[in-house]
């Protein structure tokens with residue numbers, strides 16, 4: 211019998227827990243993030259056998275290495291099949307350089323990959339224990355729709371999303387309000403910060419304990435492990451039997467996407483380098499250059515808006531993976547192995563002007579349509595090639611992740627290229643669907659009454 215993998219807190223002041231506990235808790239009680247104590251190894255035979263497999267089969271293979279002792283294999287396979295019922299295209303751009311499009315899920319962003327698997331994993335454990343959970347989350351647009359769609363129709367889980375009524379686009383709102391069933395959407399008369407303050411208050415209110423609240427936010431370990439899968443998938447699609455190491459470029463904000471890649475790498479995926487591209491929120495590239503980490507508050511507004519993060523929460527995990535300790539405020543308590551860190555990663559900041567120029571030139575030169583986040587990734591890759599000529603050769607394999615669908619950014623694309631991108635299937639017909647949501651003043655007592663009224667058992 212293999213031993214279960216346990217999860218420790220990056221602050222090192224909380225007991226180790228099982229996967230189930232880490233998943234259902236989210237944050238460790240000492241304020242740290244959960245990390246697997248050891249990473250399972252993907253041996254060469256298993257790696258090579260991935261070639262030709264479907265996405266959900268690869269997800270099953272990877273997840274089973276973590277969860278053999280927690281979930282029966284056939285149940286895990288069923289979850290993966292249900293979560294990943296959409297395409298994951300690997301698009302050739304030039305020579306042996308590719309774009310991995312992670313935008314074909316229900317909300318057309320890569321967040322669907324993590325949220326859909328996390329929802330199914332939570333449902334599995336809650337069902338086993340005959341427990342219910344109420345997901346309460348605040349959104350400025352995209353996270354809320356990914357969570358609402360991922361948990362839509364699941365048993366034992368209800369979802370309440372608060373959004374600032376006047377601050378989301380019509381499309382973003384419709385991706386949440388046209389669902390129904392176990393998904394409840396509330397437009398708050400206020401700003402995103404008000405929504406977040408309401409959620410925070412609810413989590414610290416003992417009178418709501420019986421509702422079993424969870425936030426399902428991006429720091430959950432149940433989102434990171436599924437995010438390692440598409441790195442294996444990309445590798446399998448390259449039909450790379452020689453085990454040539456690949457360069458991955460990952461446009462980054464909270465660094466969850468990158469953590470997925472690092473997990474894959476430390477499990478045995480042949481990676482030459484991660485190019486870690488940020489927008490003008492350059493705290494991580496600066497850390498790589500100077501060894502000094504300084505958060506950016508408030509974060510800088512860039513067109514790759516989902517990456518406007520001045521203190522990525524997953525930094526603590528990256529530091530932990532390389533033997534250091536960083537607390538939740540971004541203070542380095544123990545230095546990581548910087549030499550090993552820099553060998554694995556090259557970090558670079560791309561400004562908005564550069565992002566736009568790349569989006570335009572890649573379309574004109576290669577007929578490949580990017581959106582602002584993917585453009586940051588592509589620009590980072592090109593800059594890496596400029597600074598490392600030994601890797602800028604035609605035979606070098608490289609994959610850049612495209613994290614959202616261009617149709618989510620019609621204004622930016624129209625400004626640069628003069629046309630509106632075509633809608634993906636998931637967004638077609640959205641305009642005709644019936645919406646339903648409630649509105650509420652930004653008043654904690656109103657929210658509390660609503661939650662107790664509706665969800666007490």
Ligand SMILES: *Cc1c(COP(=O)(O)O)cnc(C)c1O
Pocket residue numbers: 319320321352461462463464465466467468516517583613614
């Ligand atoms: C969230 C997001 C990112 C950043 O991902 P992290 O895991 O936070 O680094 C990049 N692109 C898009 C479109 C996103 O929604």
